[in-house]
Each structure stands twice: as C-alpha cells, then as structure tokens.
Amino acid sequence: MKLRTFLATGALAALLASPAFAQQISVKAGVLNDRSGIYADLAGEGSVIAARMAVEDFKAAEKGIKVEIVSADHQNKPDVGSTIARQWYDQDGVDLILDVPTSSVALAVSQITKEKNKININSGAGASDLTGKACNANTIHWTYDTYALAQGTGGAMVKAGGDTWFFLTADYAFGHALERDATEIIKKAGGKVLGSVKTPFPGTDFSSFLLQAQASKAKVIGLANAGSDTTNAIKQAGEFGIVAGGQKLAGLLVFVSDVHALGLQAAQGLVLTESFYWDRDDQTRAWSQRFAKLNNGKMPTMVQAGVYAGFLHYLKAVEATKSKDTATVMAKMKEMPTDDPLFGKGSIRPNGRKMHDMYLYEVKKPSESKGEWDLYKQIAVLPAEQAFQPLAETGCPLVK
Amino acid sequence: MFELLGIPPQALFGQVLLGLINGSFYAILSLGLAVIFGLLNIINFAHGAQYMMGAFVAWMALNYLGLNYWFALVLAPIVVGAVGVVIERLLLKRISHLDHLYGLLLTFGLALIIQGLFRNQYGSSGLPYGIPPQLAGGQNLGFMFLPNYRAWVIVASLAVCLATWFLIEKTRLGAYLRAATENPTLTQAFGINVPLLVTLTYGFGVALAAFAGVLAAPVYSVNPNMGGDLIIVVFAVVVIGGMGSIMGAIVTGFALGLVEGLTKVFYPEASSTVIFVIMVLVLLVKPAGLFGRPA
Numbered sequence: 001m002k003l004r005t006f007l008a009t010g011a012l013a014a015l016l017a018s019p020a021f022a023q024q025i026s027v028k029a030g031v032l033n034d035r036s037g038i039y040a041d042l043a044g045e046g047s048v049i050a051a052r053m054a055v056e057d058f059k060a061a062e063k064g065i066k067v068e069i070v071s072a073d074h075q076n077k078p079d080v081g082s083t084i085a086r087q088w089y090d091q092d093g094v095d096l097i098l099d100v101p102t103s104s105v106a107l108a109v110s111q112i113t114k115e116k117n118k119i120n121i122n123s124g125a126g127a128s129d130l131t132g133k134a135c136n137a138n139t140i141h142w143t144y145d146t147y148a149l150a151q152g153t154g155g156a157m158v159k160a161g162g163d164t165w166f167f168l169t170a171d172y173a174f175g176h177a178l179e180r181d182a183t184e185i186i187k188k189a190g191g192k193v194l195g196s197v198k199t200p201f202p203g204t205d206f207s208s209f210l211l212q213a214q215a216s217k218a219k220v221i222g223l224a225n226a227g228s229d230t231t232n233a234i235k236q237a238g239e240f241g242i243v244a245g246g247q248k249l250a251g252l253l254v255f256v257s258d259v260h261a262l263g264l265q266a267a268q269g270l271v272l273t274e275s276f277y278w279d280r281d282d283q284t285r286a287w288s289q290r291f292a293k294l295n296n297g298k299m300p301t302m303v304q305a306g307v308y309a310g311f312l313h314y315l316k317a318v319e320a321t322k323s324k325d326t327a328t329v330m331a332k333m334k335e336m337p338t339d340d341p342l343f344g345k346g347s348i349r350p351n352g353r354k355m356h357d358m359y360l361y362e363v364k365k366p367s368e369s370k371g372e373w374d375l376y377k378q379i380a381v382l383p384a385e386q387a388f389q390p391l392a393e394t395g396c397p398l399v400k
Numbered sequence: 401m402f403e404l405l406g407i408p409p410q411a412l413f414g415q416v417l418l419g420l421i422n423g424s425f426y427a428i429l430s431l432g433l434a435v436i437f438g439l440l441n442i443i444n445f446a447h448g449a450q451y452m453m454g455a456f457v458a459w460m461a462l463n464y465l466g467l468n469y470w471f472a473l474v475l476a477p478i479v480v481g482a483v484g485v486v487i488e489r490l491l492l493k494r495i496s497h498l499d500h501l502y503g504l505l506l507t508f509g510l511a512l513i514i515q516g517l518f519r520n521q522y523g524s525s526g527l528p529y530g531i532p533p534q535l536a537g538g539q540n541l542g543f544m545f546l547p548n549y550r551a552w553v554i555v556a557s558l559a560v561c562l563a564t565w566f567l568i569e570k571t572r573l574g575a576y577l578r579a580a581t582e583n584p585t586l587t588q589a590f591g592i593n594v595p596l597l598v599t600l601t602y603g604f605g606v607a608l609a610a611f612a613g614v615l616a617a618p619v620y621s622v623n624p625n626m627g628g629d630l631i632i633v634v635f636a637v638v639v640i641g642g643m644g645s646i647m648g649a650i651v652t653g654f655a656l657g658l659v660e661g662l663t664k665v666f667y668p669e670a671s672s673t674v675i676f677v678i679m680v681l682v683l684l685v686k687p688a689g690l691f692g693r694p695a
Contacts, residue, residue, distance in 0.1 A: 036516075036519065036524070036625075037524065037625060038524060038525075038623075038625065039524075040519065040523070040524035040525075041523040041524045041525035042525065044524070171668075171669055197668050198668055198669050199668060200668070200669065200671055200672035200673075202629065203672075204620050204626070204629060204630065205418075205422050205619075205620070207418050207421075207550075208415055208418050208419075208661055208664040208665065209664065209668065211411065211414050211415065211418065211544065212411070212665065214545075215411050227525065228524075228525065228526055228621050228623060228625075231525070231526060231621045232620060232621050235619070235620075235621065236619060239531065239538075239547045239549065239550075239619060240538070240545055240547055241537075241538055241545050241547070245545070257523075257525045258525060260525070261525040261526040261527065261528065261621065261623075262528055263528030263530075265528070265530065266528065266530075296523075298523065
C-alpha cells in the first residue's frame, strides 16, 4: 500500500516536472529549395537562416515547442523535389515543407503534401496556379504570385503608355503562368501582345530572342523569367542597344539579388514589383541587418522574408491550438490574422493565398545609391485586394 | 520583299551572325578539350569550371587589383593555366596509365569542388562585369545592330583557334607534341622532355578555357554555374567533330553555334536539344565523328 502510494506520487512528480506535462509539441520543418543552381542566392541557405530566425524570434523553446529544421536541394527538378518531399513525409517525420521555389517543383510538392495530408507554406514559387486551379487545402502561398507581378509591373507599364508587348518566356510552368497572367492584365488595360518566344530554361545567350523581340517593334519587352535568365537578358538587351532604341524592358520578376548581381549601371531605371524590400521601414531594416550578419553580408530577398513570416505564422497557430494536426493548424492559420515585422498585418484566403500589399519599385541610378545594397526607390503601393486575383476568378475548387 | 518560312531575310542574317558568335565560344572551348584529349588522352570534365575561373579571375583582377579587361585577357589564362599545371602535376599525372574513365571521374570531381567553393564565396546570382569602354556601342549593319564587343569576340576567337591549329599542326613544337603522343618512350629517347610537354599542354588547354571565360564575362553573367551549363554542350560539339581532332573542333564549334542560332528562330523550344539530336545522328552514321579518324 505504502509502496503504491510512493510510486504513484513519484510518477506524478515526474510527470509534473517533465515538459510532457506542458504538452510539449515537437515540430519538424523541411526547407526545400535550390541550394546550388540559379535560384540558390534568392532562396538557398538564406531561407534556412530565415526559418531559424523565426524559431528564435518566436521563442519556441520557452513555449514548449521543440523545432527541428532540415533542408535539401531540389536542383529545380520536379522529380528530385518530389522524391525528397516523399522521403521527408514518409520516413523522416517532417510536418511541413517551406519555401520551394521553381513553380514546376512547387506544383509537384504541393500535390504530394495534399496526398500525405501535411502542410506546405510556399514562398519561393510564382505560378498563381498554386492557389488557382491546382489549389488544395494543405498549401499556403505566401510571398508573391505571377498574377500580382503582372498586375504590378504590367499594369504600371501599360498605364505609362507601353501598350504593345513581346514576351521572352522561360519555358516551364512559372514562365507560362507569368505570360498568361500578364497577357490577361495587358488586354484588360487595353494593350496588345504582339508575340512571344519560349526560351529554354536555364539559358545563357538571349541575344537571338532579343533580336526577335526588337523586330516585333513592340513598345515593351516583357521578361517572363527569373534569376540569371533575367540578369543575362537585361545585360544583353543593353548591349544590343534595345533600350537605347526606344523599347522598354519589363522585368516581371526581379529579385534584389538579381539587381545586386547586375549592378546599378546595367539595371538602373528598371521597374519591378516585390512584396518585401529590406530598406522599407525600421522593422524590416532591423531584421534584415540581423539576417545579413548570418548570410555573408547579403540582404534578404522577399522569398527569404516570406519563409520567415510563413513559418512564424505556423508556429503561432501551433501554439494557439496546442496541436500540430494538419486540419486544425491549417484552419487556425486561415482564421487568425497574420502579423509580422516584414509583411505587416494581413490574412490568408480560403484558397491559401496570403494577402498583403505589393510594392512597385524603380532601380536607382548609380548616383542615387548610398551603399552596396541601396538599390530601390518606391514608386507605388498596390493594396492587397488590387494586387492579387479576385477570389472568385481564381478557379480554385476550394472556393464555392 | 520575299520571306523565308515567315522570317524576313534581314532578320535571318542577324540570327546567322549571332549563331556564329555563340559558335566562337563553343569553338575555343571545344578546341581546348580536343587539344587535351588528342595529346593527353584525358577527358577534361573540369573544363567548364576552368572557363568559369577565367571569368572570375577577370572580375577579381578588376575589383581587387584594378586591372582592366585587356590585362585580364592575358592574366586570366596565365593564372588559370598555372592552376591547370598544378592539377596535372599533383593529380592527373598519377592516373595517366589508367583508363580514360579515371581521368573523367577525377576532373568531374574537381569541377564540382571548384564550383562549390566559388558558390560559397560569391553566391550563385553572379557578379557584374562591364564591357570595356573601347568596345562599347555598336555598328548598324542595316539588317541588325551589331555590338562592337560581339564582333571582337568572333575576331579574337578565330585568331586564337587558328593560331592553336598552326602551332600544333605546322610547327616543330607541335611535331614534338604529336610525336610524344604517338610514342612517348621513343620521343624521350631523342632527348625531349615528354612529361614537361604533357604538363604544358594541359596548362595550355586550360588557358584556352580561361581565355573564353574572360571573353564571356562582359556578355554573360559571371556566376559559378556558367561553365557547368555550357560544358555538356561543348562535349557534344567535340564528339560530333571527332574526339581529338583540332580542326574538327573549330569547324564544328562554329557550325553548331550556327545551327543552334537558327533553331532559336524556327523552333526556340528545341534550341537547347538540337545539338544533342545532331550528335545522335552523327554517331549513327560516323561513329568517329565528322573529322575523326576511325580507330
């Protein structure tokens, strides 16, 4: 009798003392992106650093949430990305996958996430299909999408008189989606698309395609590509005197890392759309400077910022529901307003689209820049409702 | 005005010229590979990485030492060539008696290491490198605007290709080299330092890659993957031309640049595969390549 009481008290004491009593939840997040190819600088290790900063800022350990972060290189190949995602979900106990740039890989990983009933918070990919006809209840698309880019840069160019377009389109899911969304917006605004050329991805020499664009006599040459495809095209357009000849370049997706790589001399005057720029306000500056210290002095891209903000929101939902059950956490994330230092206040639509303002920037002239990373000046803000596709038009089956 | 398959002839001339410009990069790179393979029997998979190093040395010379493009054009081949000499002396020499495949594996591994190191240091998005002011601007040829720099690329690469061909096929040094390949023991018996010749040849092939890298720096983005993307195509060029054939590498380099350029007009989606389709066809008909001698 005595022994039993003793044992029972002991067990109870042990239970009270152990973190299990505080219902410790352990979460395993996988950052899946390009770590060696053309998108490694805009996502890559920087996204892993951003995810770690989210855990740190959330003070996960104090709140009884144990977080483990793993990462892998999908090499921009859908088959490689799918294999890793399956292994993570099936064998390694990964609860959610973050980032996933390269739309072709992102669409595949989103489908696998649905099949395995886990969570995918995408930051790096562009295709608006992720929250459109390919949407599912397990995927959130955080940072930007092709519709918002087209709306931002495309809309601004047409308004400024650029009403005839020719596209250089990266020949894969993202480029196709971007051209499609931009075409729609240009037509709506009264403009015309004169033609397009699909360029193999990734490419090096764009001169032949640029010459075709020049021959089309379009006022605007739309670059529906990303990363070094965009920087190569811009560099070579300068060389072939395309801008000097009166045609304008519209970089539909240009990251701060691309502008840094091009240099202001080659990139000046370029108009672009982003959802995050490190030098926007005190909060983004403070966060970005911390980030740069951990990332060889390189400032964060919007993709890396999106990984941070998305993961932070997930952790908040886990804390609020005291659960990591997929349906519970997804419901909480969509119900709870988002709030973080990088994107401000926002929300998540039923189709998984994260809503926040987008910004139209112009690349500074070399004379206006005060430092290596002082690259943009803001020219307009696009309110979220205007930037992103109206919910009813997305074609997402989750929206009735 | 007549049109050819819906393309006005002016536009076509432009595309032919652009194809030749890209062909000049293929030509210099495949020439380096052909020299190394023809004379050393090494399949140099590090060639792309060495091309990339050439571009980076040009960037470093400008940013760390303040040396402009013209210095880099001389400096980069010397520096990268010297690295090649070290690689040959330390590593390749030790496996020269083994099958080709060992050399291929070793150089492939080296390429991955070199690219990884540069990526860690400089990131993947690339570094800015401007066109030298003497070659800025361009000429209006009527059918197209030809940037001066691109014209320079054709001239420079043709000159280097022909000089290399002359050196190997027509001079006494070239004769020694070819003799050393044919029968190293006998050549050495005549008092010629064969191991030194071999080392210098590798260094020279590598220097050619670096030269192409400097030529590419102002027009393509200078990034650690720039060679990796190109090297597979260049290998296809060498295989089509015939492994080890010097003239074959030069002619095929320019010709395939042309074919690729035209594909970009008529069916752009296939422009990254057309060279491999040609490779398959050539191997079916002439397994030794267009200019290769059957073994």
